[in-house]
Amino acid sequence: MKGNEVIAEAAVRYGCDGYFGYPITPQSEVMESLMEMKPWETTGMVVVQAESEVASINMVYGGAACGKRVMTSSSSPGISLMCEGISYIAGASLPCLIVNVQRGGPGLGTIQPSQSDYFQATKGGGHGDYHLIALAPNSVQEMYDFVGLGFDLAFKYRVPAMMLADGVIGQMMEKVVLDDPRPRRTDEQIEQECGDWALTGKKKERQRHVITSLELDPYAQEVVNEKLQATYRLIEANEVRYQTTATEDADYLLVAYGSSARICAKVVEMAREAGYKVGLLRPITLWPFPGKPIAELAGQVKGILSVELNSGQMIEDVRLAVNGRVPVEHYGRMGGVVYSPGEVFEALKEKIINKTK
Numbered sequence: 001m002k003g004n005e006v007i008a009e010a011a012v013r014y015g016c017d018g019y020f021g022y023p024i025t026p027q028s029e030v031m032e033s034l035m036e037m038k039p040w041e042t043t044g045m046v047v048v049q050a051e052s053e054v055a056s057i058n059m060v061y062g063g064a065a066c067g068k069r070v071m072t073s074s075s076s077p078g079i080s081l082m083c084e085g086i087s088y089i090a091g092a093s094l095p096c097l098i099v100n101v102q103r104g105g106p107g108l109g110t111i112q113p114s115q116s117d118y119f120q121a122t123k124g125g126g127h128g129d130y131h132l133i134a135l136a137p138n139s140v141q142e143m144y145d146f147v148g149l150g151f152d153l154a155f156k157y158r159v160p161a162m163m164l165a166d167g168v169i170g171q172m173m174e175k176v177v178l179d180d181p182r183p184r185r186t187d188e189q190i191e192q193e194c195g196d197w198a199l200t201g202k203k204k205e206r207q208r209h210v211i212t213s214l215e216l217d218p219y220a221q222e223v224v225n226e227k228l229q230a231t232y233r234l235i236e237a238n239e240v241r242y243q244t245t246a247t248e249d250a251d252y253l254l255v256a257y258g259s260s261a262r263i264c265a266k267v268v269e270m271a272r273e274a275g276y277k278v279g280l281l282r283p284i285t286l287w288p289f290p291g292k293p294i295a296e297l298a299g300q301v302k303g304i305l306s307v308e309l310n311s312g313q314m315i316e317d318v319r320l321a322v323n324g325r326v327p328v329e330h331y332g333r334m335g336g337v338v339y340s341p342g343e344v345f346e347a348l349k350e351k352i353i354n355k356t357k
Contacts, residue, residue, distance in 0.1 A: 003143045003170040007073065007099060007163075008033035010147035011045075015184040017068035018046040020059035022078060025111040026167040027101035030073040043184055053078040057085030057098075064094040065211040067190040067198030069151055073099035075167075076117050077108060079125070086160060087126030091213025093197070093228070095154035097147065098132070098162045101170035104336030112336025113167030115258060115309035121164045122287040122317070129225055131232050133161040133239065134286040136257040140174035148179075153239060157231055158197070164286060166309065168259035168338065241284035242293055246272065250279030252352055253297050255318050256307040257283045259338070264307050266341040267348065274345075276353060286314070291321035298322040303352035307344055308332045327356060 001009065007030050011019060021031045031049060039045035046063075050056035056072050063070035074082065079100045089096060102117045104110040119125075121134040133153050135146045143165060150161035185193070191200050199209055215221040243261075246268050247253065256264040261282040271278035281297065283290050298304065303326050306315035312330040319328045331347035333339045 001140060001176050002029060002173050003140045003165065004029035004101065005033045006140055006144045006176050007147055008037060009178060010144045011071060012037060012039045012043060013179055013181045014148045014151060015043070015069065015182050016045055016071060016151070017184055018048070018059075018063045018070040019072065020048045020050050020056040020063070020070065021072050021074065022050055022053045022056050024075045024078045026103055026113070026170050027073050027075045027099065029170075030099065043181075045184065053081035054085065057082035057089075060096050060098075061085055061089050061092075061094065064089060064096040065092070065199050067194030067200060069097075069155075069185075071097035071099065071147075071151075073101065075101050075103045076105050076114070079117065079120065083120070083126035086132070087124075087128050087130060088213045089160050090126075090130035090132070090228070091128060091224070092211050093158045094160070094211070095151070095158050096160050097150045097154060098160060100162060100164050102164065102166040104334070110336040111167070113259060113309060113338055114334070114336055115166055115260060116311070116313070116334070117164065118286065118308070118310065118313040121162050122289070130228060131159070131235075131287055133157070133159060133235060133288075135161065135163050136284060136286050137163060137165055137169055138258050138261045138282065140169070140172065141176050143169060144176050144178065155193075157235055159231065159235070164258070166258050167336075236288040239285060240288045240290050240292070242290035243282045243284060244293070245280040245282070247279035247281060247297060249277055250297070250300065251277040251302050252279070252348065252356075253301045253304045254278060254280045254307055254344075254348065255283070255294065255304060255314070256280065257286060257314070260307050260309055263339065263341050263344060267344045270341060270345050271348065278348065283314075289317045289321075291317065294318060294321040295323070298325045301326060302356040303327040303329070305348050305352050306330045309338065310334060327352065
């Protein structure tokens with residue numbers, strides 16, 4: 001299946017209650033696939049093409065406030081339009097899933113793959129002190145798997161989760177293993193699982209639930225922020241995910257995510273065939289970022305190359321983790337250009353290996 005198509009399949013099979021979106025390349029197949037599947041006829045899942053990205057994220061806000069499993073998908077400029085709504089959802093402590101299949105920018109840019117939305121996904125994007133759980137798939141299988149994982153984490157911590165993919169993963173086709181479908185939750189199940197906060201209808205035996213991100217008293221708003229920060233620290237302590245390749249004896253380390261990590265896996269093979277002990281660390285959660293394992297590897301390797309399809313964004317988090325102990329350099333292409341393994345290998349030799357012998 002194609003990466004974008006499998007997101008739609010995963011949403012229906014997971015028991016998603018609603019999808020609200022607006023078409024934009026290179027992720028339009030998500031909504032197109034849902035329209036072809038017509039899950040409203042089989043599972044009751046709502047699928048709406050909203051009039052804009054602003055409308056779609058606010059529809060997500062409304063569904064999430066009711067304890068429903070709701071999601072949207074878009075690509076870079078569309079996510080920018082959603083950022084105010086995403087901040088509202090984070091401020092109201094609501095769970096939802098947002099998929100960003102990145103394209104080149106800034107501005108309208110190009111429809112080709114990019115990883116230039118890293119800052120947007122991991123440093124907030126919208127206003128205020130908030131975080132999204134940011135998952136970075138590097139295969140069609142993970143595009144499928146991370147829909148369920150994203151929803152599970154979002155509801156576990158009552159925060160928005162984002163799948164930060166790119167045009168390579170969204171448009172490529174691979175074999176994928178699908179789970180058996182499961183039914184959407186009933187209203188009674190939602191009441192049982194989310195009844196202490198969700199808008200499920202006022203019951204006589206409880207106080208009214210109020211969903212808002214507005215608090216005019218600064219001291220009360222500080223308390224809201226402190227609760228959010230405590231949740232973020234809990235996520236950082238328990239939900240860091242990453243994958244390592246050939247790091248046990250590595251003298252040099254590549255750090256890359258998404259499609260770049262697929263390319264870097266080949267670079268590791270090329271480098272070892274040439275006699276260089278190179279390893280790869282792939283962040284799966286971009287936030288929370290796997291700073292600790294990178295810091296541990298910094299005590300072993302001679303240098304690190306952060307490989308990203310941008311001008312250098314994740315490298316800031318890598319450098320914070322390394323804290324100056326070894327050189328950290330960046331290699332990237334911009335505007336939708338995708339590098340080859342050979343290009344990355346040459347950059348590794350030029351920027352790291354030759355300078356740290």
